[in-house]
Amino acid sequence: MTCHEIEALRLGLMNVLGTEDRSAREHAKTELEGHLDGPIEALAEAETLAGIERHLDAALVELEEEIAAADADDDEYDYLRGRLVAVRDAERAVGRLTGQGEDVLAGLGEAHDLLHEAFPVEDEA
Template sequence: MTCHEIEALRLGLMNVLGTEDRSAREHAETELEGHLDGPIEALAEADSLAEIERHLDAALVDLEAEIADADETAPEYDYLRGRLVAVRDAERAVHRLTAQGEDVLAGLGETHDLLHEAFPVDE
């Protein structure tokens, strides 16, 4: 079994961060072979953190539906529930990354304003 959501998330983050690790990309692509459709495909192809958050949320909805339909006595049931925990944890990590990026952006804006206050430019 594989965790399609996590591998697709890895690919999306590689896109956003500009990661050129060919072996990591190939590994994730191999894991996803035959499963690139819907939110998983969109997540793997995401080019922004906003897209990642949106598609990861949709993938979580699909995973929750898969768990709801699963037989609780089936051997893969515990794996599915574990996968849900891992993907929710990844979702929180992406939210933190987005919030940290927004904080950096706000800080740069404040620095810019402070520089203009300290060193006014006559136009």
């Protein structure tokens, strides 16, 4: 058993962050072998945080459907529910990462405006 959503998320974040760790990429790809389709594939290939959020949400929907269809007495049922908790936690972490990035962007805009207020640029006419 493996947590396809988490491994795909790792690959997507490596894409977004420009991570070149071949070992980590190969490990994740090995874990996902035979499962790279639908939202998992899209998540693994995501190149933006917005794409990651969108594809992670779709992967969560599929996981929830898998849990709903599973027999509660099945040995795998508890693992599936644990996977759901882990993926929802990862979803919140990605949301925090996006929020922090937006805060940094807003702060840079404010710093830029402050510099122009402190050191006005004369219009070139």
